Amino acid sequence: QMQLVESGGGLVQPGGSLRLSCATSGSTLDVYAIGWFRQAPGKEREGVSCIDTSDRNSYYANSVKGRFTISRDKAQNTVYLQMNSLKPEDTAVYYCATTIICSASFYSQLYDYWGQGIQVTVSS
Secondary structure (H helix, E strand, O other), rough: OOOOOEOOOOOEEEOOOEEEEEOOOOOOOOOEEEEEEEEOOOOEEEEEEEEOOOOOOEEEEOOOOOOEEEEOOOOOOOOEEEEEEHHHHHOOEEEEEEEEOOOOOOOHHHEEEOOOOOOEEEEO
């Protein structure tokens, strides 16, 4: 069973930046497309971004386009989510997950392995 671990969350002021990492040990992320999701209190989980196995294609929710960037470092076996110009509405628990292929619909049912999530809080 693959275990994903998110890191890099925390408290940041509006307009600030954070970089989330998604890593695993004992297996490789190269064969998976990796997605990021988030869930705010009282709201449904929503897809944020996804990068495919070739790293040529990436997808973003409209709410984060132009502010968030997903990338993969195969040498480090890690996928990153760079989050810039953060807003209070970005506050949520962020999860990374594996899937076979990305899609703009971000159907969570198509994602297999999930991390435990990490808190991101944007507040002054």
